Amino acid sequence: MTGGTAGAGRGWRVAARDALYGPGGFYRRPEGPGGHFRTSVHASALFARAVAELLCRVDEVLGAPDALDFVDMAAGRGELAGGVLAALPEEVAARTRACVVEVADRPAGLDPRIEWLAEPPRGITGLLFANEWLDNVPVDVAEVDAAGVPRLVLVDGAGAERLGEPVSGAAARWLDRWWPLAGEPGLRAEIGAPRDEAWEDVVAGVERGLAVAVDYWHTADTRPPFGTLTGFRQGRETAPVPDGSCDITAHVALDACALPGGRLLPQRAALRSLGITGARPPLTLASTHPVAYVRALASAGEAAELTAAGGLGDFGWLLQPVGVELDDVLPAD
Template sequence: MGWRQAMAVALYGPGGFFVRADGGPAGHFRTSVHASPLFGRALLRLVERIDEALGRPARFDIVDVGAGRGELLETLRGLIGGEFAGRVRLVGVELAPRPERLDAAIEWRAEMPEEIAGLLVATEWLDNVPLDAADLDDHGRLRKVLVDPVSGDETLGELVDAADRFWLERWWPEAGRVEIGWPRDSAWAEAVQRVRRGCALAVDYGHRKEARPVGGTLTGYRGGRQVRPVPDGSCDVTAHVAIDSVAGAAGTAYEIVTQREALKALGVDGGRPSLDLAREDPAEYLRRLSAAGAGAELIEPGGLGGHWWLLHTIGIDARGSMLG
């Protein structure tokens, strides 16, 4: 079968990686959400900016697509206070069953709400939207890559179709192994259309047209380690996101920055506290030192800080960058 079908079954089919009733993705790979609550605090600063731009509506939606086990929403639930707590609606969108200990105030559903006013956020969701890979045959023709779902062995199948060729000619014209990203474009465009007023934010690792990776990025993760991508449900199967293609598909105003740029604009700097504080208040120094270490991990250019933030604004006057 093609990689798109194989990924769909391995990740979301019966017993698939993301729907199993075990510990969930956090036990297999580390995302910004899992790394530190500083990520949630920074996101809350963005939420506050959006809330102000919307005129502080009676209800503000925060919808997390690909919510894992609700970790980000739990963090935000603990941070939100005052009158805003009475206006906010927290919604997790995930195919896995509702986590047993999830806060009762968090709504859990398999489908996105039809209408969203506030923030739609997707952290490392698009990289798991299934796609096909293609490669050149001996005659220089692009053919779909087929994969055995048990062994992971690959062969070449039929020629890529017209839709695939159209996307590749525009977004990944280099010859060789490629990953056909239009299913991610369609998924994100549909998600953004649900936002009537507010913002849609995708956070993911990816690439742009001028720097598409030679040979593609399809890989697997299990138990914190990168592994061969065998689509048998035992590991995460993922591929980097063509972030510029995804951005253009939604048809709304957007900005793309690195996570490092975004988080620094939202107050995460990773700087070490002054040594004077260590003498004046050792406990506070240790607290800030720990926070600095977590912040540094989130903005490290070669790691999480290299992720892309794609932010769309819909139906509001942002008056400049929402991340500025």
């Protein structure tokens, strides 16, 4: 809980930015994100297969261009890009330029076909995919004080919080539009404007194709009353401390990020549309082809994890078409 307004401290946006991406920051650590938490990419190779299927659909809608781009934003150690290249048909893979965008150094042993970039490229023709990126775009936090006024939450290097100045200007306008705080003391919100701007910027780099953001999410009718700011370290949720020792994350207001023409849907619906259903193989296969049955059963279990309610299946997908019809890539039904 926050205290009074006295004392030093920085807003959470600046503090988290330095802790995550500054020298010695969390995302520059050698073990990578996979050493601390499990994303859909790490849960199953089926996720990369689904993204490869999506890229193939974009390729078809674009008319099979000579150069097809796949851009993986905030890509960890390049696991998704490698999996997508491996899952693509040979003819499509031969035309695909795979790019990883990441602040950390390129890891040893990465597929040499994958480019490693510090900034997203421009003029993309193909698919830009941002899996669990926007939740790590740092944002400020607001909390309602005893007088009913939303104030910025300040934090020191040990994670101790206090209230700062009243929220004003563009931040106040964002709260009024997307996450109104009703005046009850203690209510909190993450001010998502920097994420909206970050998403708009990377989408502007797509010339033709599709941009997809996948993340923890909420919308106007499901905003959490006390916010979602938290930390992760070695697979466990922990208090967010901006010292570089843990991930600092908050769920994303994906409805605020969406640009005209964008569509929101849960991961389970997106993956099922891409052929990841979690259906069990028929029992008859166990007697006719037992090895194939065991493999199919394992695949069904992985698919079930990716689409599970209360887990990865609840993640949100924001699909943003650029110069194409979204229904031609992923029909609304």
